[in-house]
Amino acid sequence: MLKKLFFLLVFLLTQVYAKAAINKSSLVTSKNSNFSSKSATIFEENIVDSYLPSSTSYCVDEDFVDFSDWTDYGTQSNNAPTHYGLAAPCRKFSSSDYMITPLVDHPLTLQFHHDSNANGKSVTIEYQIGSNAWVTLYTFTTDKNGADETVDLTNIAGVDLSLETDVRFRFNGIVTENKKWYLDDVKISCNDPNDSDAYAANSTQPTGGIIDSMNDTSAEAVDVFAMTIYDQGTSDGLNTDVTNIQIKPYVTNTADWTDNIQGFVIKNGATVISPSAINITDNNIDFSFNTGDLVVPDNGYITLTFSVYLNTSNIEDGKILSFFVDADDNGFIADNNGTQFQTTFQNGDFNSNDFIIAVSATQLIFKQQPSFVNVSQVMTPSVTVNAVDANGNIDLDFNGTVSMSSSGTMTGDPMSVIATNGEVLFDNLVHTTIGSSFTLSATSSVLGSVVSKPFDVVNQTILEPGDLAILAVNTDIDNNPGGFSNGTGDQIAFVCFKDITPGTTIYFTDNGYERKYVDKWGGTEGVLTITRTNTTLPKGTVIVLETNANTNGNITSPDDFDVWTCGNIDTNWTKTALSGTSIGGFNLNSDDDIWIMQGGTWVNDTGHQSTYDGTVLYGWTESGWDDAAPDGTTDRGTKFSNMIPHTACFTTNAPSGDGKVKFNDPNDPDFSTSTNDQLD
Known part of the structure; x- marks a missing residue:
C-alpha cells in the first residue's frame, strides 16, 4: 500500500513540474522585429540589470497603485489574479481606451506585462517626442496566458529614443473589435548621457599671511584660495558648465564668516568671473553662477583664484580665515546639459593656507560715554575708551597708556590707565563741583586725543531702570x-x-x-x-x-x-x-x-x-x-x-481698550516667580 502511495506522489509532482515549465516558456518570446535576441530573454519577474548601461535608472516604475502622473482615458482598475502581473491592480483596456506615460528623458527600454480575454489580437503602442505627432512604436498580439514584453528603444525604425528628451508613450485599446486587454508593471529605463567625471582639485595655494581690517572693498581683496576644476572628457563630448561652487571652513579657521567676510573676487586666470549670487554662512559659502558664465572645456581645466575682502564692522582682530573643499560632500553643481561633477572628488579634500585678520588702531573712541553724575560720586556706568581702526574695530594688541582729563573738577585729573586688549576702563571718575556740559578728553601718545559728549554734574537722585x-x-x-x-x-x-x-x-x-x-x-x-x-x-x-x-x-x-x-x-x-x-x-x-x-x-x-x-x-x-x-x-x-x-x-x-494699567504677572499673580520678563 505504501509503495502505491509513493508512486502516486511522484507522478503528481512530475505533472506539476511539467505544467510549470510550459507556462514559463510561454513568457520568453517577443513578437517585435525591434526586439533584440538578448533583450528577449529578460523577464519582468527577473530583469537582467546587466543588460542596461551602468548609468541606467528606471525613470518610470508603475504598478498602478498610484499613477496620478499618467494620462488615463477610460481604462478601469482590475484585481483579478489571472490578469495582473506581480501584484494587483492592473488596468483594463476597452477598444477606445488609452493611457499615456509621464514625460521621460533618454529612454532605453520599455518593459510591461499584458494579459487578455482573447488570443491573437493586435495592440499598438505609440511614442511622441515633445509636441510632435504620435508614431507607432511597437505592436504585440494578446495572449490569454499573459506575457511580458521588453522593447529596445535605441533603434525604432532608425530613431534612437535614448538620445531624445520629453518622450512619452501611449498604450491603446484593441480597436478592431470589442475585446479587453490588461496592462501592468510598466518600467521604462533611462540613461543620463552626460558623464559625471568633472572634479575640483588642489592648485598652488596663495601664501598665508595677514589681511588688514581695512581691506574692505573689492579693489583691496586678498588672494586666499585656489582650485583647479577638471573635465576629463571621458565620452560625452560636453563641457562642464559650473553653476555652483561650495567652500567650507578648514579646521584652522577661527573667524565667524558672517561677521568678518563682506565678499569675494573670483578670477579665472586674469579674467574676473562674477557670480550671480554669493551666500555666506558660518558653515559654508556658496558661489552661484549663471549658465555659460563659468565653463570648463571638454577634456580641459580651469584654475580659479578666490580673493576675500572684509566687512567694515564686527571685525575680530587675530582671527584666522582658512578654507577647504569637502570632497565627499562638495556641493559643486553643473548644468544638466553638460558634464556633471563626481559625487566624491577623486583627489580628496584640499585646503587653503591660514590668513590672520589684523586690526591696527589709528584712533581712540569712547565706547561708553560719560553720563550725568551726582557731585562727589563715582560716575556709573564706568567710562570706557577703545583703540580702533578707521572703521571702529578694536585693536586687541594695543596695550598703551591712555590719560583722562575733564573740563570740570575731577579728582586725580589727569588719570592714566594702561589698555587691556585694546580697551581702557575708567571706573573711578569723581567730580567735586556741580556744573553742566562738561566733557572728558582721552589721550594717547600714539593715537592722539578724543573728546566725549557733554555731561552734567548734579546734586539730585540718580535713577536706574527699575527705580x-x-x-x-x-x-x-x-x-x-x-x-x-x-x-x-x-x-x-x-x-x-x-x-x-x-x-x-x-x-x-x-x-x-x-x-x-x-x-x-x-x-x-x-x-x-x-x-x-x-x-x-x-x-x-x-x-x-x-x-x-x-x-x-x-x-x-x-x-x-x-x-x-x-x-x-x-x-x-x-x-x-x-x-x-x-x-x-x-x-x-x-x-x-x-x-x-x-x-x-x-x-x-x-x-x-x-x-x-x-x-x-x-x-x-x-x-x-x-x-x-x-x-x-x-x-x-x-x-x-x-x-x-x-x-x-x-x-x-497695556491691554486693548481704555489705557488703564496695573501690575499683573500673567503666570504668577502672587509674584511668586521673580524671573518673568515684564509686568503687563
Whole structure:
C-alpha cells in the first residue's frame, strides 16, 4: 500500500513540474522585429540589470497603485489574479481606451506585462517626442496566458529614443473589435548621457599671511584660495558648465564668516568671473553662477583664484580665515546639459593656507560715554575708551597708556590707565563741583586725543531702570481741558522707589523710538520735564501728571499740565514742555506710547531723527511694541515705537481698550516667580 502511495506522489509532482515549465516558456518570446535576441530573454519577474548601461535608472516604475502622473482615458482598475502581473491592480483596456506615460528623458527600454480575454489580437503602442505627432512604436498580439514584453528603444525604425528628451508613450485599446486587454508593471529605463567625471582639485595655494581690517572693498581683496576644476572628457563630448561652487571652513579657521567676510573676487586666470549670487554662512559659502558664465572645456581645466575682502564692522582682530573643499560632500553643481561633477572628488579634500585678520588702531573712541553724575560720586556706568581702526574695530594688541582729563573738577585729573586688549576702563571718575556740559578728553601718545559728549554734574537722585514704574494711564479723561468737555485730557500716574531730592529732573515723551530711522526718535510729538524743588519727595509716593484747562489737549507749555501728589497739586516742581514749528505737543492718543527718562540731552528733529543720550527708565504702550526695523523712508505714525534694547523688564504693554494699567504677572499673580520678563 505504501509503495502505491509513493508512486502516486511522484507522478503528481512530475505533472506539476511539467505544467510549470510550459507556462514559463510561454513568457520568453517577443513578437517585435525591434526586439533584440538578448533583450528577449529578460523577464519582468527577473530583469537582467546587466543588460542596461551602468548609468541606467528606471525613470518610470508603475504598478498602478498610484499613477496620478499618467494620462488615463477610460481604462478601469482590475484585481483579478489571472490578469495582473506581480501584484494587483492592473488596468483594463476597452477598444477606445488609452493611457499615456509621464514625460521621460533618454529612454532605453520599455518593459510591461499584458494579459487578455482573447488570443491573437493586435495592440499598438505609440511614442511622441515633445509636441510632435504620435508614431507607432511597437505592436504585440494578446495572449490569454499573459506575457511580458521588453522593447529596445535605441533603434525604432532608425530613431534612437535614448538620445531624445520629453518622450512619452501611449498604450491603446484593441480597436478592431470589442475585446479587453490588461496592462501592468510598466518600467521604462533611462540613461543620463552626460558623464559625471568633472572634479575640483588642489592648485598652488596663495601664501598665508595677514589681511588688514581695512581691506574692505573689492579693489583691496586678498588672494586666499585656489582650485583647479577638471573635465576629463571621458565620452560625452560636453563641457562642464559650473553653476555652483561650495567652500567650507578648514579646521584652522577661527573667524565667524558672517561677521568678518563682506565678499569675494573670483578670477579665472586674469579674467574676473562674477557670480550671480554669493551666500555666506558660518558653515559654508556658496558661489552661484549663471549658465555659460563659468565653463570648463571638454577634456580641459580651469584654475580659479578666490580673493576675500572684509566687512567694515564686527571685525575680530587675530582671527584666522582658512578654507577647504569637502570632497565627499562638495556641493559643486553643473548644468544638466553638460558634464556633471563626481559625487566624491577623486583627489580628496584640499585646503587653503591660514590668513590672520589684523586690526591696527589709528584712533581712540569712547565706547561708553560719560553720563550725568551726582557731585562727589563715582560716575556709573564706568567710562570706557577703545583703540580702533578707521572703521571702529578694536585693536586687541594695543596695550598703551591712555590719560583722562575733564573740563570740570575731577579728582586725580589727569588719570592714566594702561589698555587691556585694546580697551581702557575708567571706573573711578569723581567730580567735586556741580556744573553742566562738561566733557572728558582721552589721550594717547600714539593715537592722539578724543573728546566725549557733554555731561552734567548734579546734586539730585540718580535713577536706574527699575527705580520707577507707571501705575495707571488715562488717555481720555474729561477734566475740561481748554474749557471743552470732550475727553481729550491725559493722566499719567507713576511711583518712584527712591527718595526724590531737590534738583532731580525726569523726562517724559510720547515720541516713538525708531519711528522712521534706526536708533532715532520721532520729533513731532511732545517732550516734558519736571524738576523737584524745595523738599525731598519720599519714595513710594504716587506722582500724577495731568492735563489742565489751559490747553485743548496738546501740551506745548509748562502751564498746560499739573503735577499732583497725595490728591493735591504739588508746587514743588519746575516744569518744561517742548514747543515749536511742526511740534504738536504732548498728547496721548488711545493707542500711544510713553517713555520716562533721566539725564542726558534730547535733541529734537521734526524729521524724526531726534536723539537722546540719557538713561531710559520705563516704557508704556497701548498699541503694543513693534519690532520691525525702520527703512528710513516710511513714517510709521505717532502710535509706532520699537522697544528700546534691554528695556523688556522695565516696560508695560497695556491691554486693548481704555489705557488703564496695573501690575499683573500673567503666570504668577502672587509674584511668586521673580524671573518673568515684564509686568503687563
